[in-house]
Amino acid sequence: xxxxxxxxxxxxxxxxxxxxxxxxxxxxxxxxxxxxxxxxxxxxxxxxxxxxxxxxxxxxxxxxxxxxxxxxxxxxxxxxxxxxxxxxxxxxxxxxxxxxxxxxxxxxxxxxxxxxxxxxxxxxxxxxxxxxxxxxxxxxxxxxxxxxxxxxxxxxxxxxxxxxxxxxxxxxxxxxxxxxxxxxx
Amino acid sequence: xxxxxxxxxxxxxxxxxxxxxxxxxxxxxxxxxxxxxxxxxxxxxxxxxxxxxxxxxxxxxxxxxxxxxxxxxxxxxxxxxxxxxxxxxxxxxxxxxxxxxxxxxxxxxxxxxxxxxxxxxxxxxxxxxxxxxxxxxxxxxxxxxxxxxxxxxxxxxxxxxxxxxxxxxxxxxxxxxxxxxxxxx
Amino acid sequence: xxxxxxxxxxxxxxxxxxxxxxxxxxxxxxxxxxxxxxxxxxxxxxxxxxxxxxxxxxxxxxxxxxxxxxxxxxxxxxxxxxxxxxxxxxxxxxxxxxxxxxxxxxxxxxxxxxxxxxxxxxxxxxxxxxxxxxxxxxxxxxxxxxxxxxxxxxxxxxxxxxxxxxxxxxxxxxxxxxxxxxxxx
Numbered sequence: 001x002x003x004x005x006x007x008x009x010x011x012x013x014x015x016x017x018x019x020x021x022x023x024x025x026x027x028x029x030x031x032x033x034x035x036x037x038x039x040x041x042x043x044x045x046x047x048x049x050x051x052x053x054x055x056x057x058x059x060x061x062x063x064x065x066x067x068x069x070x071x072x073x074x075x076x077x078x079x080x081x082x083x084x085x086x087x088x089x090x091x092x093x094x095x096x097x098x099x100x101x102x103x104x105x106x107x108x109x110x111x112x113x114x115x116x117x118x119x120x121x122x123x124x125x126x127x128x129x130x131x132x133x134x135x136x137x138x139x140x141x142x143x144x145x146x147x148x149x150x151x152x153x154x155x156x157x158x159x160x161x162x163x164x165x166x167x168x169x170x171x172x173x174x175x176x177x178x179x180x181x182x183x184x185x
Numbered sequence: 186x187x188x189x190x191x192x193x194x195x196x197x198x199x200x201x202x203x204x205x206x207x208x209x210x211x212x213x214x215x216x217x218x219x220x221x222x223x224x225x226x227x228x229x230x231x232x233x234x235x236x237x238x239x240x241x242x243x244x245x246x247x248x249x250x251x252x253x254x255x256x257x258x259x260x261x262x263x264x265x266x267x268x269x270x271x272x273x274x275x276x277x278x279x280x281x282x283x284x285x286x287x288x289x290x291x292x293x294x295x296x297x298x299x300x301x302x303x304x305x306x307x308x309x310x311x312x313x314x315x316x317x318x319x320x321x322x323x324x325x326x327x328x329x330x331x332x333x334x335x336x337x338x339x340x341x342x343x344x345x346x347x348x349x350x351x352x353x354x355x356x357x358x359x360x361x362x363x364x365x366x367x368x369x370x
Numbered sequence: 371x372x373x374x375x376x377x378x379x380x381x382x383x384x385x386x387x388x389x390x391x392x393x394x395x396x397x398x399x400x401x402x403x404x405x406x407x408x409x410x411x412x413x414x415x416x417x418x419x420x421x422x423x424x425x426x427x428x429x430x431x432x433x434x435x436x437x438x439x440x441x442x443x444x445x446x447x448x449x450x451x452x453x454x455x456x457x458x459x460x461x462x463x464x465x466x467x468x469x470x471x472x473x474x475x476x477x478x479x480x481x482x483x484x485x486x487x488x489x490x491x492x493x494x495x496x497x498x499x500x501x502x503x504x505x506x507x508x509x510x511x512x513x514x515x516x517x518x519x520x521x522x523x524x525x526x527x528x529x530x531x532x533x534x535x536x537x538x539x540x541x542x543x544x545x546x547x548x549x550x551x552x553x554x555x
Contacts, residue, residue: 271489353423358423362402
């Protein structure tokens with residue numbers, strides 16, 4: 001993943017175009033805490049761009065993966081997850097894996113996502129999968145939601161490598177309470 | 186609602202699996218300020234899990250209820266809200282009440298939400314309605330948006346009991362400005 | 371835009387109905403940092419209400435405009451954007467401009483948005499376009515995402531007047547890291 005040039009993920013003009021806020025911030029840089037809630041292609045992309053960029057800026061960054069977002073972190077080669085028929089059916093209806101995300105609209109039998117990925121390649125924007133791997137390499141922690149794993153019957157061996165221990169909402173909220181900036185995506 | 190065991194809503198492993206952030210947070214725990222914007226079943230669930238867990242952690246927690254989210258807080262037995270035909274029609278098209286939320290996708294004539302509720306019961310996850318009642322019992326404030334009430338023609342007697350006084354965006358933003366952590370769900 | 375009375379955008383009761391939080395906030399008011407991510411009518415409305423209210427409260431406010439949200443800030447009279455056929459087709463399928471936003475649901479061939487706008491007018495809620503102009507007049511900065519501009523082939527001359535210089539995710543995250551309160555809408 002080191003082959004991806006940094007400008008591809010976050011093209012920041014050299015001359016910072018924004019005025020420095022008038023009041024001084026005496027705080028140290030805050031932890032970034034992304035809730036990756038949606039399984040849609042475009043929101044997955046947004047979450048991965050923010051996670052990898054934040055990682056590249058050496059900000060402590062955690063991504064809490066919950067609800068539809070957990071399906072994104074199932075390995076691409078796993079087709080059906082779950083133990084009972086309901087769980088299996090849900091994974092069947094929405095194919096898991098970061099390479100199989102769909103747009104929330106304009107799908108048009110797959111043409112929308114196809115155009116999106118083609119445009120991204122043309123403009124040197126890394127794919128969600130590449131950004132995820134980059135983020136992991138940069139030390140971003142991806143933490144699955146225990147409750148979602150239970151409800152969807154997703155096991156740890158279904159998930160991609162390098163995920164953290166599953167936790168619940170209380171752990172997540174304790175980070176917010178301590179000062180991390182939450183982004184619910 | 187006291188019958189619901191705490192582990193059901195937020196299964197946190199005993200041994201905290203996450204490293205303590207390196208830098209010390211000298212701040213006191215911050216207020217949590219959830220904007221309950223969506224009326225979808227799954228986002229309602231996420232908001233209620235966070236609200237009730239935050240309440241259980243004795244963090245000052247407010248839920249600002251706006252746009253589609255306000256329909257969730259109409260009493261389940263109220264079928265039609267509004268004064269003019271447009272408002273009535275909108276409530277007719279989207280049945281209000283926390284027990285009548287629908288998934289944002291995979292509805293399949295009601296099968297999706299049915300499976301979701303069945304799986305939740307099987308894995309001892311409390312329903313959105315139970316979590317809402319728990320959150321209220323734990324001191325979480327639910328505050329309706331005045332503008333949404335006006336636009337949809339929803340009156341205070343349409344809403345569930347225990348809701349706070351309606352306020353506007355300025356009140357909400359003043360809490361954020363004072364340091365509360367905002368979660369737009 | 372000065373003709374719009376302030377109560378229209380944020381009807382706040384005179385007697386603040388919420389208890390002051392017990393612990394004192396020693397911090398100065400924080401910057402508000404809205405990510406305007408969605409192009410849906412109702413989320414655009416929510417973002418513009420928060421932006422204009424925050425501006426009216428003289429809080430330093432920035433709106434980072436990205437993904438579908440960027441289409442909202444294309445000038446209303448621009449019909450097709452982009453250089454290649456894919457970009458043109460995407461703008462064709464989703465008409466850009468703040469006056470052409472659609473609801474995320476209940477569109478019913480345009481009746482939903484029509485009713486919404488009619489109800490808003492009836493209850494003296496300013497339109498998204500009016501709120502945007504008000505926010506700009508109040509000093510709120512609207513900043514386009516460079517990557518989205520590249521991917522969709524949107525040029526600066528396609529955008530409304532008064533937008534800031536395009537920036538990337540790193541600039542956005544640096545504001546969050548410095549203490550601004552992020553709202554991902």
